[in-house]
Every structure is written in C-alpha cells, then in structure tokens.
Amino acid sequence: MKQIFILLLFSVKLMAQEKETINLSKSIKNDKNSIKTFTVIDQRPNKDIGSVMYHKDQVNVVFENNAEKDITDWFYKNNPVRGNDNFVLLLENIEITEDKKEKSSIGKLNLRASTFIKKDDGYHFVYRIDTVATVSSRTTPYLAQSLAKKTTLIFTDLFKSSYKLKPWEYSISENDLPNYTSLLKDKLDILKTETLKDGVYKDYYSFFTHNPEPGFIIETNTKGIVTKAVNGEKKEPIRNFYAFVHNGIPFKVIPVGYVEIFRDDQGLFIEVKKEELFPESNSSFIMIGGGIAGLIGSVAANVAIAAIDAGAAKKRRAMAGTEVSLDPFTGHYILPENFGKTK
Structure with a gap:
C-alpha cells in the first residue's frame, strides 16, 4: 500500500509539471486612483497560449482560470479605490512556441495587447505592447516558468505605462476594435x-x-x-x-x-x-x-x-x-x- 501511495504522489507531481500557471502577482496599482471600471476584451481566436518541453514532458503555460477573469481580479485587487475612468484592456495575441536546436531550445513569447479609455463617444486608444520575448534552455531548463514570468512582467509594464499617458482624441466603436490599428492610422x-x-x-x-x-x-x-x-x-x-x-x-x-x-x-x-x-x-x-x-x-x-x-x-x-x-x-x-x- 505504501508503494502504491508513493507512486500516486509521483504521478500527481508529474501531472503538475505539465502545467505552468501565469502568476499575476506584481503590483499594478494606479497611484492616481483614476479608474472606475476595468474590462478585459479577449479577442484572441485561440485562447490556448502554447507549450514548451521540460525534458520529455510537454508543459502548457496557462492562466489559472482564464485571461479575462484572472487579469480582472488582478487589477481590482491592486486598485480597490475607484475614480471616474472606464479602463479597457484588449488582448490581441498571447502565444508561446519553442524552437528546438540541436543541443538547446529557444522558448518564444509573442504578446500583443492594447489599452483604451471608454467614453460616451467610443473607445480612445492609450497604449499598446507588441513584443517578442525569448529564453534559452542554455540559461534555464525551466522555459515554461521563465516565459510565464515574462508574461506577467509585460502586462505589468503595459499597465504602468498606460497610467502615465493621456488617451488619444480619436474614438472608435466597440465593433471596430479588431481593426483599430488601420482605423487610427488613417486619422x-x-x-x-x-x-x-x-x-x-x-x-x-x-x-x-x-x-x-x-x-x-x-x-x-x-x-x-x-x-x-x-x-x-x-x-x-x-x-x-x-x-x-x-x-x-x-x-x-x-x-x-x-x-x-x-x-x-x-x-x-x-x-x-x-x-x-x-x-x-x-x-x-x-x-x-x-x-x-x-x-x-x-x-x-x-x-x-x-x-x-x-x-x-x-x-x-x-x-x-x-x-x-x-x-x-x-x-x-x-x-x-x-x-x-x-x-
């Protein structure tokens, strides 16, 4: 019975290694206390983020629940005091891939997300992150953990940068959010x-x-x-x-x-x-x-x-x-x- 119990614990540990949860624990407090509501719009067609290998195991990088709930909970936990602005985060892409070399691997994170202030006349663009982050197995064997941490850091930077900026004067409708890049460039x-x-x-x-x-x-x-x-x-x-x-x-x-x-x-x-x-x-x-x-x-x-x-x-x-x-x-x-x- 003892051997079976040990085997079960070992199996559970292996299963846990197959998932790396993005830990949204950094401070994203808005010192201006200017935000009244916060909304996440996840327009990614594929909600899966991706995976990398750890030895012979495939490790999926995931949110604890889903992107909308986890990021919303993270924001309100850090910003209990309310202001007047309606802050919106538009998720455009979060993708993790692995490029396997002969003696090493490169884990790659593609992340694109934008922020807006929602007003009566529509959505006013504030800022965006469109970046690629990489990590090599030569530096760390824990590619999934490193990429999950980078995801948190990139989102943190997006929030803190957005707090410092004024929204653009041009507005777009919610239906036009998927095409905001071309619409705003035209203006x-x-x-x-x-x-x-x-x-x-x-x-x-x-x-x-x-x-x-x-x-x-x-x-x-x-x-x-x-x-x-x-x-x-x-x-x-x-x-x-x-x-x-x-x-x-x-x-x-x-x-x-x-x-x-x-x-x-x-x-x-x-x-x-x-x-x-x-x-x-x-x-x-x-x-x-x-x-x-x-x-x-x-x-x-x-x-x-x-x-x-x-x-x-x-x-x-x-x-x-x-x-x-x-x-x-x-x-x-x-x-x-x-x-x-x-x-």
Whole structure:
C-alpha cells in the first residue's frame, strides 16, 4: 500500500509539471486612483497560449482560470479605490512556441495587447505592447516558468505605462476594435499631409498628430546643425524632443544626433545604423553642444559631420544603414529581424 501511495504522489507531481500557471502577482496599482471600471476584451481566436518541453514532458503555460477573469481580479485587487475612468484592456495575441536546436531550445513569447479609455463617444486608444520575448534552455531548463514570468512582467509594464499617458482624441466603436490599428492610422495627419509644420514635437503622439510645440523656433549653430529650440527666454536642447521639422523636412532625434524621417505606404521610417540607435560608451560619434552629431541619414549628414570630425564621417559611411519603422502607437522603433548583425 505504501508503494502504491508513493507512486500516486509521483504521478500527481508529474501531472503538475505539465502545467505552468501565469502568476499575476506584481503590483499594478494606479497611484492616481483614476479608474472606475476595468474590462478585459479577449479577442484572441485561440485562447490556448502554447507549450514548451521540460525534458520529455510537454508543459502548457496557462492562466489559472482564464485571461479575462484572472487579469480582472488582478487589477481590482491592486486598485480597490475607484475614480471616474472606464479602463479597457484588449488582448490581441498571447502565444508561446519553442524552437528546438540541436543541443538547446529557444522558448518564444509573442504578446500583443492594447489599452483604451471608454467614453460616451467610443473607445480612445492609450497604449499598446507588441513584443517578442525569448529564453534559452542554455540559461534555464525551466522555459515554461521563465516565459510565464515574462508574461506577467509585460502586462505589468503595459499597465504602468498606460497610467502615465493621456488617451488619444480619436474614438472608435466597440465593433471596430479588431481593426483599430488601420482605423487610427488613417486619422494621423503626419501620414497624409504633404506640407509639414516646422517646429519641435515633444513626444510621438504630438508628432504623429502633427501638433508642434507652440511658440518654439528652431536654432542652428554656425555649421547649420540644429542644436536647440527657443521660445522667448526658454531654450531647450533638441535632444529633449521626440522629433522636429526644419525647412519642411522631418527629423527623428536619436542618441547620437538626428536622422531624416521618410514616408512610404506603410508609414514612417528612418535609415539608421545599430551603433547610432544603441551607441557604446566608446563610440567615436560626436555630441555637439545640445547633443547633436549632424544631419544623419542624408548627403548633408556626412558634410556636417566632416566639418567637425572627418574620422566620424568616414566611419559612418563605412557602415550600412537599415530601414527602421516608427510605431505610431508607442513611438518606439520597430527593429527588423537581425538588426545590426553582419552576414
């Protein structure tokens, strides 16, 4: 009888290993206490998340009950005080897959979710997460556990980022939520207008909605390089802005300077090198005054840099640039696969 009991316990333990529950335990408290109601809309056609292997066992990553109930309970547990806003989370994709290599495996999490404020005229977009997270069995054999933790962390970041932002002025109906991306992009003036307004744009929303900061005038140095924006006695280095338009040409501020923004039928993009978006501390790119290294991304770029440092200009010309899209819903870079990797 004792042997049978031990075997039963062992069987139960094996069964438990076949499931990894997403533990929604991080704090997602809204310090503003601005939210009255919270709703989860799960529009995923397949509610299964996916699985990875642990030795010879398949481990499914799951919610304890389901996404709607668990995330709703998590939110209200952290936010017992009510405000006035009706907060909505739209789940678009949660998918876990495994890429098996010869001697290891890579677990991959694809997660896309968006937040809205529901008002009388419809749903107003706030923010979204559209990301891929990976973990290697070379780092940990517990791929399912690591991916479940990453799921919680990504949702936590989505909530906390959303609390800081104002909802967009454009509204869409509940029936149109599955198509919100294309509907909202169609309303963004920066993607349609032929003549851009000169000036500085403090964040991605003001840029994509084409609303420069009032009263600011762009200033250049003696070499024609934009260094600051001035509004009366107030002077701001250009690095403090998301983007600017100078003489009708849009530029994106990046760590080593700024780069021209281009437009095609897919949206906005820049041509940039990995070393410019993610410069190392020993980078030879120069920072001028307010933090600018030239009109990177155009013929004038190399001229401007060469006037200051011929070595930096030569180094930039020797490295191939890559098209990197700008996400109108987050302002983030959409990096192509293998960005910055040499063949």
